[in-house]
Amino acid sequence: MKAMILAAGRGERMRPLTDHCPKPLLPVAGQPLVTYHLQRLAAAGIREVVINTAWLAEQLPMALGDGSAFGLHIHYSHEGTALETAGGIRRALPWLGEEFLLLNGDVYCDLDLALLAAQPAPCLVLVDNPPQHPQGDFGLVSPKVVNSPRQYTYAGLAKLQAHLFEALPDGHGALGPLLRQWSEQGLLQGLHHKGYWQDVGTPERLARLDADLRSQG
Incomplete structure (x- = not known):
């Protein structure tokens, strides 16, 4: 199984930190945020990862290389x-298999990704x-994701299927409306993670994550 890390965004809410550094490369407890995903992917047995880039795109391959330092092979999908x-x-589908893990590059989560890889897709x-x-975003009537009540938030991690994206035009498009559509159709399963998770959406939450990880030693 392969994985994709979404890393192309501008990170407007993180400015000025992201004026000169892509958000996934912001340092957290001594290492770039995205490297925690790479380490967990490797630990789960994933060997091929696609990272999409746009904002300050050249910095990601400069920092992460070909992935060999993590026991991975990284392909970069440069979007411009x-x-x-x-x-x-949709643009990265040629480098992904039918089933793949998807990870937002601006979240930290201590989930064992082997557990996610073992779930039925999508x-x-x-x-919480x-x-x-x-x-919130969704409800969960185990194992199905439902659109209400919204007692849970999408963590930015998923196991998805390529055929769900093949009919999309090559161009701009958001995932959120698709997830709601698939939920309405009863297609989505849900995995409730009760461990540590942080959406690094503001400098304050970045600082909180940094402090939390440092306190864990």
């Missing part, structure tokens, strides 16, 4: 202008609604 989440996935990882997103 960011195509958003679904658009980035499957979303859900977490955090303070910054109390309205």
Whole structure:
């Protein structure tokens, strides 16, 4: 199985930190945020990873290389202008298999990714609604994801299928509306993660994650 890390966004809410550094490369407890994903992917037995790039695109391959330092092979899907989440996935399909893991490059999660890889696809990882997103995204009537009540938040980690994206045009497109459509159709399974998760959406949450990881030693 392969994986894709979404890393093309501008990170507007993280400015000025992201003016000169892509958000996935921001340092957390002494290493770039995205490297925690790479380490967990390798530990789960994943060997091939696609990373999409747009904003400050050259910095990601400069920092991560070909992935061999992590026991991986990384392919970079250079978009030029960011195509958003679904658009980035659609562009990367030639390098992904039918089933693949998807990880947002700006989240930290201590989930064992082998557990996600073992789930039936398509499957979303859900977490309890955090303070910054109390309205939530989805509900869970195990094992199905439902659109209401919204007591859970999409964690930015999923196991998806390429055929769900093949009919999309090559261009800009968001993943959120697709997830709601698939949920309405009863296609999505859910995995409720009760461990540590942080969406690094603001400098304050980045600092909190840094402090939490440093306190863990």
